[in-house]
Amino acid sequence: xxxxxxxxxxxxxxxxxTPKLLLGVRELLDDNLLTIIGNTGxxxxxxxxxxxxxxxxxxxxxxxxxxxxxxxxxxxxxxNTLQQLGMMKEPTWFQLGDKDLALHLARNRLLSSGxxxxxxxxxxxxxxxxxxxxxxxxxxxxxxxxxxxxNERLSFQEYTVKFREKIPVKAVHYxxxxxxxxxxxxxxxxxxxxxxxxxxxxxITSVGxxxxxxxxxNALIKSKAKVxxxxxxxxxxxxxxxxxxxxxxxxxxxxxxxxAKLYKExxxxxxxSTNDSELRESIQDLGIKAxxxxxxxxTKTEQINLARAILTEIGINL
Ligand code: GDP
Numbered sequence: 001x002x003x004x005x006x007x008x009x010x011x012x013x014x015x016x017x018t019p020k021l022l023l024g025v026r027e028l029l030d031d032n033l034l035t036i037i038g039n040t041g042x043x044x045x046x047x048x049x050x051x052x053x054x055x056x057x058x059x060x061x062x063x064x065x066x067x068x069x070x071x072x073x074x075x076x077x078x079x080n081t082l083q084q085l086g087m088m089k090e091p092t093w094f095q096l097g098d099k100d101l102a103l104h105l106a107r108n109r110l111l112s113s114g115x116x117x118x119x120x121x122x123x124x125x126x127x128x129x130x131x132x133x134x135x136x137x138x139x140x141x142x143x144x145x146x147x148x149x150x151n152e153r154l155s156f157q158e159y160t161v162k163f164r165e166k167i168p169v170k171a172v173h174y175x176x177x178x179x180x181x182x183x184x185x186x187x188x189x190x191x192x193x194x195x196x197x198x199x200x201x202x203x204i205t206s207v208g209x210x211x212x213x214x215x216x217x218n219a220l221i222k223s224k225a226k227v228x229x230x231x232x233x234x235x236x237x238x239x240x241x242x243x244x245x246x247x248x249x250x251x252x253x254x255x256x257x258x259x260a261k262l263y264k265e266x267x268x269x270x271x272x273s274t275n276d277s278e279l280r281e282s283i284q285d286l287g288i289k290a291x292x293x294x295x296x297x298x299t300k301t302e303q304i305n306l307a308r309a310i311l312t313e314i315g316i317n318l
Contacts, residue, residue: 005316007033010193010225014039014054014206016071016240017232018199019061020297023068024307025197027300028318031062032131035189037216039201040117040136041144041174041209044157046094047085049104050111053157054206055121055136056103063128065099074099093162118183135189137210140180144209147171156205165242169249172204177212182219190219195314198267200232200295202243203259204250220266226314227268230295230306231256234273239296257282264288269313271295271306 009029011018013036025034038055045051053072060066060074067075077097086092096104103124110120116139125134144156147170159165190196201207211217220227236255238244247254252262256272257279263270264286272279274292283290291313297303311318 005029005033005318007194007316008035008192009033009195009197009311009314010035010037010189011197011199012037012039012201012207012210013058013199014042014201014210016057017201017206017230017297019057019066019071020303021197021199021230021307021310022058022061023300024297024303024305025311027304028307028311029316030131035133035135035185035193037186037189037210038134038136039206039209040138041142041205041212042156042160043141043143044094044155046096047090049096049101049108050117051094051096051104051157052107052117052121052136055134056100058132058134059103059121059124059128059130062125062130062132062134073097094157095161118185133185133189135183135185137186137213137216138180138182141176142180142209142212143175144205145173145175147173165245169246172208172246172250174209174212177209180213182213182215187215187219190216190223193223193225195225195316196220196223196227197310197314198227198229198263200230200239200297202232202238202241202246203262204243204246207263217266223266227266228271228310228313229259229263229267229269230271230310231259231273231276233259233276234295235275255279260286260288260290271310271313 043052057072065074067073082092107120117136145153146159244254252258256276260283267288269289271291273295277292280290
């Protein structure tokens, strides 16, 4: 679109929080200026098909198909295949919609013919005429697992979908992260960005796996571009999901200050709720500029306003 600025912005995204911010960013910047590094710690295989929930949400968002009620999956989805699988007494706890299956089948074909995950995602994006770059954090297997009270390790999908986040967690592991290599596309995106945005994603289960890759964390630390994050917590409560509970269970402060401490090695600016203004000074003491704002992303107006505030802080003239 004419008149939109020419910059290169890299976002780190996982789950449902950052996509809400992205809806606002897309109103202000062309998609082709954006690179989004997606968390793959949630990836899992169902019926032989690799499901990459955080990447898939990004693909649906940028191809204008995302279900904007749930912020995952395809809009106007149906579940005939799943129902049929149920009739065959197959496990159906993971919600694979009929439309969603198409992306997984296409990806499976590409992966089976030797494509890396990066290449397969790129191919799907090209076919769907997506101009933003969506890149996985790694092509290697990294699996976020949650340790329950019986010391059993559950996959992230078992924790979230099967047990609906209702069980206490003693520890979280990012299995494979010590050996996994970040994709060169992700590292390049961090190195070449004019600014880097960490959207309001769960710090433990969405951002955590990305930071567990030493190359990604080091690239963020070394980056000369401004790194700005939005808190997913307001007054110590998550807008959705188990972020606050998980932080507490793992011994961190379940506040925006607690999250600032987790990000302090690389974070320049943290956008927190106006309700948390009393945390501002303590966050600034960590060497991070704290900005108080309305951080709710429920409405289109809120999404655009927050995106505008962030882009203005980055120094982009809108
Ligand atoms: P989840 O905790 O498993 O749902 O992981 P996600 O990475 O999908 O996290 C969603 C995060 O986005 C949660 O921690 C929410 O608090 C956050 N979130 C959801 N809606 C909003 C919103 O309107 N504003 C902000 N700032 N954060 C949000």
